[in-house]
Amino acid sequence: MAVASGGGHWDELMLLHPAYAGCDVTYVTTFKGMADRDGIDAALLLPDANRDNPGDAWRCLVASVKLIRRHRPEVLITTGALPGLFCLIVARLLGARTIWIDSIANYEVPSLSGRIALPFASLWLTQWPHLANGRKRKYCGALL
């Protein structure tokens, strides 16, 4: 399962296609039009959320729990943002292997969502060498 909010997060996810060529992938996003643009007809939708609006965040969390419980992905990969974080945590708690790709926009510090995702991520990648810490925060290339 591959999850990204609409906008730049989704564009980054699309560039990761070659990484899971041959896998059976279910896509999840918050903006159906972006999946349509990229010819992904069967994308699942989550309500968008950010940390400025607790009501939206709560609705998104509930929807994420339902979605992950229904689909039970073996692996969950996300480029963020908050909806991706929710999916990653729930998937990990249900036993999936999880991958967090911190957006290339996070150049000075990892994103807040990314920092929260760290203990729940099986693989955690930053796109900036100076943000790797020699432990779990790894750098293995970038999309830009």
Next chain:
Amino acid sequence: MILLTVGTQLPFDRLVRLMDEIAPSLADPVIAQIGRGSYLPRNMTWHRVIEPVEFERYVADARFIVSHAGIGSLLTAERHSKPIILFPRTCYLGEHRNEHQMATVTMISGRPGLAVANDEAQLRQAVLNPPASQTPQPSITSREQICNAISAFLRGPVAA
């Protein structure tokens, strides 16, 4: 045609207003995606949200793009080999949740096909002399590297 976008999620009236003021002095018409902004342009054709399929067509037709410093806009310009002028949102003016767009323009300034503007004078200058129509070069090797790392992880042992 010139395409202005501030994304779809957050308002960015400062940039929309500046471009609206500059628009009458330009030879090309400007089409704007203003998201949730409250300033309504008078000198540009505007939409709140342009559906992504249609947005791609606008990008293809545009001579260049003026945008907030979002990664989506940057990658879209790259896909279409279009020059792009980035005007970063700042946190201290309440335009985003943190200063990551300032960081974005720091990290990518100097790439071909791209200009950065931080105020009206710089924006006017950049719009009147847009960067050459040269595609920003994605680092293909770096892209392959991150994809390979993920592939290797996916092929790895099932027990996490």
